[in-house]
Amino acid sequence: MQNLLQDPVLRNIIETTQLNEPAYNWKNDVYLSLMQSIVSQQISVKAAESIFKRFLLLFPDTTTEVTPNYPYPELLLSKSQEELRSAGLSFQKIKYLQSVATFSLNNNMAFEYVNTMSDEEITQYLLPIKGVGRWTVEMLLIFVMHRPDVFPVDDLVVRQKIIKAYQLTTTGKELRRELIELAEKWRPNRTLASRYFWAWS
Numbered sequence: 531m532q533n534l535l536q537d538p539v540l541r542n543i544i545e546t547t548q549l550n551e552p553a554y555n556w557k558n559d560v561y562l563s564l565m566q567s568i569v570s571q572q573i574s575v576k577a578a579e580s581i582f583k584r585f586l587l588l589f590p591d592t593t594t595e596v597t598p599n600y601p602y603p604e605l606l607l608s609k610s611q612e613e614l615r616s617a618g619l620s621f622q623k624i625k626y627l628q629s630v631a632t633f634s635l636n637n638n639m640a641f642e643y644v645n646t647m648s649d650e651e652i653t654q655y656l657l658p659i660k661g662v663g664r665w666t667v668e669m670l671l672i673f674v675m676h677r678p679d680v681f682p683v684d685d686l687v688v689r690q691k692i693i694k695a696y697q698l699t700t701t702g703k704e705l706r707r708e709l710i711e712l713a714e715k716w717r718p719n720r721t722l723a724s725r726y727f728w729a730w731s
Contacts, residue, residue, distance in 0.1 A: 534719055534726075539695050543730045550729045558641040561634050563674045564656070565601065567666045568626045569619070577618075584617035585627075603631035626661025633659045641674075649677055672721050681713045681720040691727040 535541045569585065570578040586599040588609065607628060614624045633639070637655075644652055652675070653667045668682040682688055683706060692698070692709060700708050716723040 531719060531722065534716055534723055537715060540716070540723060540726070543695065543726050547726055547730045549725055558674060560639045560641055560644050560670065560674060561630065562597070563670055564630050564659070564662060564666065565627055567669050568623055568630065568661050581618040585619065588613060588617055603634045606631040623661070629660035645675060649680060672724065677721060679718040679720050680724070681710070682724055683709050688724050688727050691730055
């Protein structure tokens with residue numbers, strides 16, 4: 531934290547900003563959190579929450595520790611596209627959710643297992659899932675795995691906030707390089723820095 535306060539721009543943001551509570555609350559459930567990330571892609575937080583709730587209600591009440599209506603992979607893969615569409619999911623997101631379910635049947639997704647890996651090992655482990663890109667894994671690393679030094683350089687909100695705070699004028703690859711260089715001085719607390727940028731208004 532002390533190194534973040536040495537950056538005068540970031541220090542001002544930290545001193546005037548209250549951190550938001552993480553949107554992920556699935557008790558270290560990698561499988562369910564990936565599904566939530568996929569549903570959240572390219573839509574508002576409010577819309578994503580509504581669709582994900584309707585998605586979960588498609589499944590019977592099994593009252594697991596995580597959520598009453600748990601989309602076990604076998605159950606999810608048995609659902610028709612029409613059923614899944616009724617929750618508000620696009621055809622593309624249905625394919626992505628089915629890909630997560632298929633992956634989980636053939637690979638260990640237990641939190642305890644995944645958490646033994648480094649950030650980059652987790653990224654490479656999960657990237658073969660359709661619909662799971664680096665941003666999706668970074669959200670998992672930050673909010674579910676609680677990794678302290680993740681910088682989601684491609685997150686649109688984080689980018690916009692940093693551009694505004696530091697009055698950056700570059701674009702494209704040059705902007706991306708500048709953002710990565712700027713975040714280097716926030717190591718090993720880049721996750722916390724990112725969370726402050728999300729919360730800052």
